[in-house]
Every structure is written in C-alpha cells, then in structure tokens.
Amino acid sequence: MAMIGYLVHDTTDAAVARRVRMFRAAGAAVRLGGFRRRAPPDTVAGVTAVDLGETRDARLLARLAVVLRHVAAPARVGEIVAGADVIVARNLEMLAIAVRVARPRQRIVYECLDIHRLLLSDGAAARALQAIERRLLARVDMVLTSTPAFRDRYFRARRGFTRPIWLEENRLLQIDTPAPTPACPATPAGRPWRIGWFGMLRCRRSLAILAAIARAHPDLVEVTIAGIPAYTEFDDFDRDVAATPGLRFVGRYGAGDLPALYGSVDFAWAIDFFEEGQNSAWLLPNRLYESLAFSAVPIALAGLDTGRWCADHGVGMLLDDLDTDLAPTLATLTSTKLARLRDAVTALPRRLVVADAADCRALTNAVLGTGTST
Structure with missing residues (x-):
C-alpha cells in the first residue's frame, strides 16, 4: 500500500479532512501531522493526527518561529514521514519543514491553496520570503493547487516553475454518499431575497456591504452567515452582526449541514476581498x-476569476460593481428571473462541482507520481 506523509498548517481545517478522505478513498495510507488553530483533534478523517503545536491566524512571524523550531529539531516530524512514498506539504511553512526532513530522493508535493501577500509584494521582507520560496520550490516534484490562476499566473509566469502542476478544484467531495440534489425549493418564495455567506469568514468589506444593504433595504434582503470568523480581520464581528437587523450568524457547521444551509437561501455570496x-x-x-451543488445561485464579481468561471459556465448573478449594481439588481429581481437563474445552476454538469472516487484516484496517482499532470 502506498504511503503519503501529509504535513499541514491546521489539522482542524475541514479542507484537510477532505484531502485525507480523498487519499484514503484511493487506497493510500496516510500519516498526518501539523499545527492547529484550535484544540487538537485526535483523528482527522480516521487518521491519527500528530500535533506539532498551536499557531494563530495573521501572525506570520510567530508561525515562522514555530516552524524554525521544527526545522532545527526535525526528529518528531521525521517520524511522521519516515518510509512515506511522498511528502505532501500544505502551505509554504510546511514545505520548509518537508524539505528539511525529506530523504535525498523522497518525492515532495507542495499543496498551495493560498498565496500570501508578501509573495506578491515588493520590499525587503517580501524579497526575503520570495527567495526562501524559490529555494524550496527547487526541491518540489509537483505543485498541487486549486485554481488555474495559481498555476498559470503565479507558478508558471511569476516563479518559472516548470515541473508538473496538478489542478484540483475545490469541488464538493461525494464518495460514500449519493450526489447532492437541489436543496432550494423549486419555486422561489420571493422577497426578501435570502443571501448566504458561508465558510471561512475573513473579508471585512463583504461584511460591511452585506450589513449596509440589509440596513438600507430591510424588506429586500436577509443575510445568513455561517462558518468560522477570522476575528483578527474584523473590528468586532459579533457586535457588528448583532447590531444589524437582517443579518444573523448561526455559527460553525459541518458537511452534513450543507444541504440545509444552502436550502435556506436563494443566493450564495461568492465574493472575497481579503x-x-x-x-x-x-x-x-x-x-x-x-x-x-445545492442549487443556490452564486453572486460573483464579473472581473474576478470566480465571476469568469461563472460566466464561462452560464451560471450566477454577475455584477460589475457592487456599489452601483447589487441593490438595483436585487430590487428588479422577480421570482421568475430567480427561477431561470436556478434552472441554469441545476443544468450544470455535476462533474464540474462534485468530485467522486475516480477523481480521488486520479489525484492520488498524480501525488504519488504515477498519474498525469500538466
């Protein structure tokens, strides 16, 4: 059985559990270790999680200090990846540790799902971090990323990375349950239009926009917020939500809550200014x-890659400018128009938004170096 050593920045991240499930569904064994943002889990998707310590959001220097300790004394991490056919390092700081503990010819895959602002900036600190990244990339056999722009505009164009890059979009994983069915009612209920903002909540501007439209148009819009707020990015997230009629925060959720969450809204806020x-x-x-996947209509900006994806596939409510377009578009919306938007969503091929067992096998083969990547 193939063995994958998986080093992650946050063992409490639901996306880490999803990736572990994908590897295991393809028949690979997984050894998992990493940092965490909250209380350490004993297991992640059925795999024992080795705890490397607690780190915090928005504290890059503090995280680097913790990473350096493991680089200087790598024995514990070395036990996680000993004998692994490949080390998968999720995030740049974990890549630094992976390069330190890897055997001379041990395969390394760099999983990059976010690019820190310093990697796209000028200045002494930015140049120093970019130099470190270049040295680490020289040891990487394959990059695993979730968006074509990261592949084409960052790793190929900016970093000149010529080795394989595997694109695995953030599709909903369905390997042991039936494919999702539309969660929204067939006939839209009409005003107020219900908008859901779900997931990692880190965009201060999104909160301000949604609060403003809820205050200004109480009969037009209701907003449900669910997920994990990055409190470091807001002045006072809980206070601002509580003080705004038309906004409600329902807390964290699990994968099993997705049908009910998306079934409770007409639109999903797919905009992030972080x-x-x-x-x-x-x-x-x-x-x-x-x-x-659950037939809620995404709201996206036309000029960003999320909006381009929606435009390419003929779905979504696409806006050129939030300040001038959002309220008028919702004000002129009818139940008939919303039904047409939803019909376009339900007509979308499921393979574009849902990953299955075959996708798990393709990804895992690529990670192990036995598949095809671009």
Whole structure:
C-alpha cells in the first residue's frame, strides 16, 4: 500500500479532512501531522493526527518561529514521514519543514491553496520570503493547487516553475454518499431575497456591504452567515452582526449541514476581498462549488476569476460593481428571473462541482507520481 506523509498548517481545517478522505478513498495510507488553530483533534478523517503545536491566524512571524523550531529539531516530524512514498506539504511553512526532513530522493508535493501577500509584494521582507520560496520550490516534484490562476499566473509566469502542476478544484467531495440534489425549493418564495455567506469568514468589506444593504433595504434582503470568523480581520464581528437587523450568524457547521444551509437561501455570496487585488482575485472558493451543488445561485464579481468561471459556465448573478449594481439588481429581481437563474445552476454538469472516487484516484496517482499532470 502506498504511503503519503501529509504535513499541514491546521489539522482542524475541514479542507484537510477532505484531502485525507480523498487519499484514503484511493487506497493510500496516510500519516498526518501539523499545527492547529484550535484544540487538537485526535483523528482527522480516521487518521491519527500528530500535533506539532498551536499557531494563530495573521501572525506570520510567530508561525515562522514555530516552524524554525521544527526545522532545527526535525526528529518528531521525521517520524511522521519516515518510509512515506511522498511528502505532501500544505502551505509554504510546511514545505520548509518537508524539505528539511525529506530523504535525498523522497518525492515532495507542495499543496498551495493560498498565496500570501508578501509573495506578491515588493520590499525587503517580501524579497526575503520570495527567495526562501524559490529555494524550496527547487526541491518540489509537483505543485498541487486549486485554481488555474495559481498555476498559470503565479507558478508558471511569476516563479518559472516548470515541473508538473496538478489542478484540483475545490469541488464538493461525494464518495460514500449519493450526489447532492437541489436543496432550494423549486419555486422561489420571493422577497426578501435570502443571501448566504458561508465558510471561512475573513473579508471585512463583504461584511460591511452585506450589513449596509440589509440596513438600507430591510424588506429586500436577509443575510445568513455561517462558518468560522477570522476575528483578527474584523473590528468586532459579533457586535457588528448583532447590531444589524437582517443579518444573523448561526455559527460553525459541518458537511452534513450543507444541504440545509444552502436550502435556506436563494443566493450564495461568492465574493472575497481579503488581500484584495492579489490572492482573492484568483481564488475559486469552496462556497462556489458548494452553492452550485445545492442549487443556490452564486453572486460573483464579473472581473474576478470566480465571476469568469461563472460566466464561462452560464451560471450566477454577475455584477460589475457592487456599489452601483447589487441593490438595483436585487430590487428588479422577480421570482421568475430567480427561477431561470436556478434552472441554469441545476443544468450544470455535476462533474464540474462534485468530485467522486475516480477523481480521488486520479489525484492520488498524480501525488504519488504515477498519474498525469500538466
């Protein structure tokens, strides 16, 4: 049985569990270790998780200090990846550890799903981090990423990375349950239009926009927020939501809650201004695929990659400018128009938004070096 050593930045991240499930569904054994943002889990998707310590969001220097400790004293991490056919390092800091502990010819895959602003900036600190990244990339056999823009505009164009890159979009994983069925009612209920903002909540501007439209048009819009707020990115997330009629925060959720969440809204907010103009412009977020899988209509900006994806596939409510377009578009919306938008979503081929067992095998073969990547 093939063995994958998986080093991750946050063992409590639901996306880590999804990746472990994909590897195991393809028949690979997984050894998992990493840092975490909350209380350490004993297992992740059935795999024992080796805890390397706690780190915090928005504290890059503090995280680097923790990483350096493991680089200087790598024995514990070495036990996780000893005998592995491949080390998969999720995030740049884990790549630094992977390069330190890898055997001379041990395969390394760099899983990159976010690009830190310093990697796209100028200045002494940015240049130093970019130099470190270049040295680490020289040891990488394959990059695993989730959006074509990261592959084409970053790794190929900016970094000149010529080795294989595997694109695995953030599709909803369905390997042991039936494919999702539309969760929204067949006939839209009409106003107020219900918008859902779900997932990693880190965009201050999105909260401000949604709060503003809920205050200004109480009979037009209701907003449900669910997920994990990055409190470091907001002045006072809980206070702002509580103080705004028409906004409600329902807390964290699990994969089993997705049908009910998306079934409770007409639209999914698929816009993220976090690190605006850089990372966020290229992302294709989980909420895009989840909303489409459960037949909620994504709201996206036409000029960003999420909007381009929607335009290419004929789905979504696409806006050129939120300040001038959002309220008028919702004000002129009818139940008939919404039904047409939803029909376009339900007509979308499921393979575009849902990953199955065959996708798990293809990904795992590529990670192990036995598949095809571009």
